[in-house]
Amino acid sequence: MATRPRRTDDSATVLRSLVAISRRGVADARIDETPLTMTEQSIVTAIAEQPGIRSIDIARMFRLNRSTVSRQLASLMRLGIVVEGDGDGGRGRPLTLTSAGSDAYRRTLATLQRIVDEHLAAWSDAEVARFAADLARFDRSSVAPRPGTTVNDPTHEVAQKEEGK
Secondary structure: OOOOOHHHHHHHHHHHHHHHHHHHHHHHHOOOOOOOOHHHHHHHHHHHHOOOOOHHHHHHHHOOOHHHHHHHHHHHHHOOOEEEOOOOOOOOOOEEEOHHHHHHHHHHHHHHHHHHHHHHOOOOHHHHHHHHHHHHHHHHHHHOOOOOOOOOOHHHHHHHHHOOO
């Protein structure tokens, strides 16, 4: 039986670790007063970081079906976390967080930051800086077009805007 190359094993470890970290982070953040799913947390973060973003932009950003985003937004509106503004017609209505939504976002972020800080407590400043740089590089590489899409694909354009390109 042939052994898998080291890079393949390391890549698989990266994937497993990212999935585990994400799931644990969501589970830990759900302890909060406003328990949100991973998708809801992602949407709230997008709205917090880009007030006025529209549902279509969120769908493209996270590569989600628009109906999924619509269902999640309906839930967030029922919870009093998100509101729709007046639209300019055509592309949907701008979304913003309510004060309760902003509070939920800040609490979730604080919970997640505390968890990250606890995990990194034994690391040196240089190790944390290197890890942060490597994660940022990994995240930036996700703006490349997916196989079967082009640079003109709306998903790619949204990602490029986020990167300031």
